[in-house]
Amino acid sequence: MVLSLLGILASVLAAPAGADTRRTPAECAATLDCTAADIDLMTMAERLEFVRAMQEGPGAQLGVTDRWRNIEGVITFFRDHRLGAPGTWVSYVDAGIVEGIERGIAIALGRSDDGFGNPGSATWATYITGVAEGTWATRGAHDRAWSEAEQASTEHGVAVAESHGQYATGVEQRFYQFSETYRWALRNRPFALDLLAVYGWLIHPDLAGARVPFYDWFTDVRESAPSIKGCEMAYGFAQLHPIAGVLGAAGLFLAYVTELFDEYQAR
Incomplete structure (x- = not known):
């Protein structure tokens, strides 16, 4: 009887009612095994901490300490604008x-071959291994590999959202177009520079002459400022005046460049 009571007491103390069972950013960065469902429960501030911890911790072993700064910028934008609460399409x-x-x-890192059903996992692994081994000899090759990995994981995220009955609102869909344009720019450096x-x-009047440094600034995955500025601009477009009459990624790219070049010059 006494042992039974002690067992009940121990179980109550071990798992108090209302205990927070969410996994922490530090834990996820150390184990690298948190699922999308775990990450969905994180606040944007926690995700920012998680992404930074991955780069500074396990990412450092592979030379990718700064390859997701632009994603840090997007998450910072979500945090500052209180977007992406758990269970939403953005989240x-x-x-x-x-x-x-x-x-x-x-x-x-060779810890596992399990991509958790996310097609982006293997593509990111290829990109990361390429960085570690010096495979991406040019900026264009590097940016294409990065873009393809993010495209795969982004599309998976959309599928996950829809599997939970979450679909983009009109504003979110127009904002999403900006991310698509960004990835298009990463994959099409020569063509975009020609445009x-x-x-x-x-x-x-100064854009044609400054196109290379501007383009390098806009597409630099190691910088958070351009993505924050880009998100601010894209969200403003999405909320107030969606771009009408613009067809294709190239057209959207030129439409966004108008605002982005001003930001580039003012930096």
Whole structure:
């Protein structure tokens, strides 16, 4: 009888009612095995901590200490604008991206081959291994590999959201178009630079001549400032005046460049 009472007491003390069972950013960065469902429960501030911890911890072993600064910028924007509460479309999509990075690092480190059903995991692992081995000899090759990995994990995040009955609102869908344009720019460096050479003077008299440093700034995954500025601009467009009459990624790219170049010059 006494032993039974002690057992009950021990179980109550071990798992108090209302205990927070969510996994912490530090734990997830150390184990690299938190699922998208775990990440969905995190606040944006916690996800920011998680992404930074992955880069500074296990990522450092592979030379990727700064390869997701732009994603830090997006998460910072979500945090500052109170977007992406757990269980929302934004949260699930972001969780899919972060999970892909996490599992990509785990696979690249040789800890596991399990991508947790996220197609981006293996693609991120290929990208990370390429960075570690010096495979990406040019900026264009590097950016394409990064973009393809984020595209795969982003699309998985969208699928996860929809599996939970969460679909993008009109504003969210227009904002999402900006992320698609960003990934398009990463994959199409020569073509995008040609567009700026031909049409840049119509946007700003200095753009054509400054197209390479501007483009490098806009697409630098190791910087958070351009993504924060880009998110601010894209969300403003999405809320107030969606871009009408613009077709294709190239057209959207030129439309966004108008605002982005001003930010570039003012930095």
